[in-house]
Amino acid sequence: MDLLIAQINTDLRSSDALRQSSALLQALQQCAAGRDVSALARTAATEILSAPSSAVCKRLALDLLRALPLPPDLLDPLLLTSLRSDLSFPDPDVAASSIASFPSLPSHLLPSLLSSAQADIAAALSSPAESLRLAAVTSLSSLLPRDDLALMCSTNPSLMAHATTWWGRLAELALDSADAVSAGAFEALARLFQELEGRRMSRLAGDKLVDGEGALAVRAQWAADAIDFIWSRRNMLIARTMVMPVESFRVTVYPLVHAAKMVASGVVNTLRRIAKPGDTTIADSVESSAEKLVGVSDIVSHLLPFLSSLDPPLVFEVGINMLALADVPGGKPEWASAAIIAILTLWDRQEFSSMRETIVRAVATNLHLLDLGMQVSLFKRLLQMVRNLRAESDRMHALACICRTALCVDLFAKESVRRGQKPVPGTDVISLFEDVRVKEDLNSVTSKNLFREELVASLVESCFQLSLPLPELKNSGTESRVIGALAYGTGYGALNWTEPALDVVEVCRPCVLWDCNGRTYAIDCYLKLLVRLCHIYDTRGGVKTIKAGASQDQILNETRLRNLQLQLIRDLREVHTPRISSRLIWAISEHFDLEGLDPLLADDPEDPLNIIISNMHKILFNTDSSATTSNRIQDVQAVLICAQRLGARNARAGQLLSKELEEFRASTSADSVTKHQSRYVLQVIKYVTNHPDNRWVGVGDATGDYPFSHHKLTVQFSEASAAQDRKLEGLVHKAIRELWRPNPSQLTLLQTKGIGALHKELPKACTLTGSCDPCYIEAYHLADPTDGRITLHLKILNLTELELNRVDIRVGLSGALYYMDGFSRTVRHLRNLVSQCLEQTVTMGFVSCSQIDCVQQEINMDPVQSSVTVGVSHFERCSLWVQVLYYPFYGSGGSADYEGDYAEEDSQMMRQKRSLRPELGEPVVLRCQPYKIPLAELLLPLECSPVEYFRLWPSLPAMVECTGTYTYEGSGFKATAAQQYDSSPFLSGLKSISSKPFHQVCSHFIRTVAGFQLCYAAKTWFGGFVGMMIFGASEVSRNVDLGDETTTMICKFVVRASDESITREIESNLQGWLDDITDGAVEYMPEDEVKSAAAERLKISMERIALLKAAKPKAPPAKTEQEEEEERKQSEELDGFGNPKGPSTLSKLTAEEAEHRALQAAVLQEWHQLCKEKALKAQ
DSSP: OHHHHHHHHHHHHSSOHHHHHHHHHHHHHHHHTTOOOTTHHHHHIIIIISSOOOHHHHHHHHHHHHTSOOOGGGGSHHHHHHHHHHHTOSSHHHHHHHHHTGGGSOGGGHHHHHHHTHHHHHHHHTOSOHHHHHHHHHHHHHHTTSHHHHHHHHHOHHHHHHHHHHHHHHHHGGGOSSHHHHHHHHHHHHHHHHHHHTOHHHHHHOOOSOOOHHHHHHHHHHHHHHHHHHHHTHHHHHHHHHTSOHHHHGGGHHHHHHHHHHHHHTHHHHHHHHHSTTOOOOOSOSSOHHHHHHHHHHHHHHHGGGGGOSOHHHHHHHHHHHHHHHTSTTOOHHHHHHHHHHHHGGGGOGGGGGGHHHHHHHHHHTGGGSOHHHHHHHHHHHHHHHHTOOOHHHHHHHHHHHHHHHHHHHHHHHHHHHTTOOOOTTOSHHHHTOOHHHHHHHHOSSOOOSHHHHHHHHHHHHHHHHHSOOOOOSSOOTTHHHHHHHHHHHTTOTTTTHHHHHHHHHHTGGGGGOOOTTOOHHHHHHHHHHHHHHHHHTGGGOOOOTTTTOOHHHHHHHHHHHHHHHHHHHHGGGOOOHHHHHHHHHHHHTTOOSTTSOGGGTTOTTSHHHHHHHHHHHHHTOOOOOTTTOOHHHHHHHHHHHHHHHHHHOHHHHHHHHHHHHHHHHSTTOOHHHHHHHHHHHHHHHHHHHOGGGGGGTOOOOOOOOOOOSSOSOOOSOOHHHHHHHHHHHHHHHHHHHHHSOOOOHHHHHHHHOGGGGOOOOOOOEEOSOTTOSEEEEEEEEEETTTTEEEEEEEEEEOSSSOEEEEEEEEEEESSEEETTSOSEEEEEEEEEOSSEEEEEEEESSSOOOSEEEEOOOTTOOOOOOOOEEEEOSSOOEEEEEEEEEOTTTTOSSOOOOOOOTTTSOHHHHHHHHTOOOOOOOOEEEEOOOEEEOGGGGEEEOOOOHHHHHHHGGGOOEEEEEEEEEEEESOHHHHHTSSSGGGOGGGGGGGGGGGSSOEEEEEEEETTTTEEEEEEEEEETTSOEEEEEEEEEEEEOSOOBTTBOEEEEEEEEEEEESSHHHHHHHHTTHHHHHHHHHTTOSEEEOHHHHHHHHHHHHHHHHHHHHHHHHTOOOOOOOOOHHHHHHHHHHHHHBOTTSSBOOOOOOOOOOHHHHHHHHHHHHHHHHHHHHHHHHHHHHO
């Protein structure tokens, strides 16, 4: 390889244009093959670009430099001057190659280059040569939408003016006579709109991270101007797109549709307000509603014929954009139906089979735009399409959309019938899921298909979402029609959501018979909804009557629920797994109307009570089932609780269950715990039988809660069914949450909350240098967990009296960070650094960019910004190591400038003079302290309920513990007894955790002993779960000065994680972990110090006790026998308080027992008072 590079270098230094072009082609081939040819960059720049050469060679050299990481010395004014001179080269191909190189240049070089070349760029955009216009359009379309250029324009008015002019010219070039140029201009406008709406370009290009308010205003102005141009010239643009080739037509669809949608929905006015926040002259509506509707209809009429195209990507692009137009005010369902039918025709196209997930997602997401009849007709076909999807996330999202659509259709149709409209057949939930294959799946006992479990879980979770308050939408959008339909169906009754829920529990009833190989998530969801409905309709009290004030709908719903309960009781005999059988018995017996049973059928085996008790008998005496089908401890406990409540509610049930429990106690199937519990239940049933008015002893009111879950309380071994249940639960919850409660987009936040919604507070900066160092450097970082990026900002100040002609900033990495190009460090070269603040940026992410940049910093220039992209591979401590090298004697050698004329000098002499470089001299190296990325920055808060947290906690395999201490002012009791205990001073050391990426699951405070327990949940950027519990107890310090009491809080930090590598990384530096989460407020205490401190406290306590024992009073003189006899008689007649002795119930307790009981009573009293305060605060 070295020989090849040497040969190419030799050919490049020759004056033969043919040899130079062949060498450049060979270098491009090697670069395309993935080989490192960086050594050729300097030769190509000096021998081709900076010297007279042919147009072909210049173009090839520019292409080669674009593909290579540029060395720092090539980014000096010599290279920039050559790029500037090539812009005005007579050959348009050379000028095109020069302008095409702009997007590959570092960010900090762009302002000066674009400002100086603005006349040439304008000339290129208006050039008669099509290739030059196309290159200018392509280069600007890649450059102008970028984050870094928008940030520069927000602080550089002249660059902003040039960029605005170029955007206007790009919009005009959409009407260019050349098809390629017109398509490139349309694509540039599409990139601008996508960047503002979805930020797709930034994540791909990786140019910058944090978008400021100024950059947002800049983009909003560009987008508003482009939308105004497209809307005003829409007829001309439509006519221009009609004469374009079919393969180029697809890129013209999105800009037209997006501009029409922004105008019709009024969002363009929001963009104008963002661009000019203080301008009050912006009108709410520029055009009338009729003009908007006509304009949108014209664009739809323009796109409609292309739905029958033979090009599948074109059909899909047109269909998706027509769906977007159908959702704007004035949109018609016919537009949506035509688009969806065209998209569905692609399902059977073989060449479009790889996009099936996209087709289903598009149709399911926009199904609500159709009219009621069209939704019903498409429902069953769409259900089968979803069933055949391979990707789980797409399948779950489509299922969530289908289930929400089913509830919307059912509610909307029923409310329309109530208002006197004609009913539409097949709109109820039962009819919508009346499909042969779906029914086969639901009624099959041992089917291996997971789709039925996903369907049941999605239906039930959608019903629960429907029971919650609907989200408020202040602007029209894709979700507005859905929320409107749901509000239309549920707005006139708080329990209207229970009607489709009743259909859901009837459709999913066969799920209790399934054998799912130990999986229970779908069945638990179903039983949870059933219990909730039974509690709402109070089925324990039987079916209400009209005389009791019940409505016809209530009587009908309660009758349906009772019939469903009877059917489920009959299904108990066919339930094969004891785990499901016990849960079904609990769900039914808790809410079943026992008083409504016919006493004449008491001996009938088909009597519901007899069926329940016979199945309880099976569970109590079942000892042969495997661990996947039964959880015997839990099953027996559930059955015993059901026996107590059934026996307390009904006399006949009490008699039958007493026999069963007596038999169970006497059998070998019962262990000691269940025997004692059976004895207790028998006593309760016996008491209630003798005292019928005191049934509350054995049974309470139904709460509507379902206490069972697929989570295992203790997982001692890996269980596949539990893992599959957790995975399914996560997928379903994520899809439901994204659909029903989506996170607002950037534009939605701006419309609802204004520009302040995107304001980000800069973190606290830390200094990396010492007080006497010649350069002052401070740094802070910003994290973007969405894309896995961290941005390190450096501010550098020259504190010397000299102007530093050259300063190198080297940034090295350690830990899990890596550069995408494989280098171990990056270099920044600063020139002419005077005593001013210079800001530059180092970015960590997953997209590569140039490895080495060079900065030409002039006096009185604004701070220069640049970026370096690296990746974070895993959860590990990361550091960035900064070195500053400055050259006091830089430039003392030969001159780098050459003003000779090419025609009068020999070419070889000219190359030698141009190769002169100023001498660097000896550098002065300043090594800064490393900038450590806190380990907590690689975490994200994970919201979960306390029940889920405590169920998951024991199953986490990796654990690490440590002890930390901090001091606070005041006594522990007074601090914890404050009314606002959440902000008590005794938690002062842990205050900063609230700003860290942790979700506080729950907290417990015991104020008598100034103790607490805090529970936090988080996940890593890479998916690992991290749970942390903090146990605290305070101690009064011995050194108290001037009456100010200082108390020490001793905290026990327990961290459990799903992966051992997480806890290993935390355990490697426990003090660093405590500093990360508490900002240095807690000091780590090693275990040996904890033990020695405890031993010291015990020793002090023992010494005090010994002193008290030693300080006994002197023994009194001996008494006579007569005095002792009198005292004995008096003590027999009096009790311990000096009163005459009588009947007493006082027990004789030791001092330790009395103290223990008093402490228990105090703790209970404090907890009771704490619960009362919480209840009052909640009210």
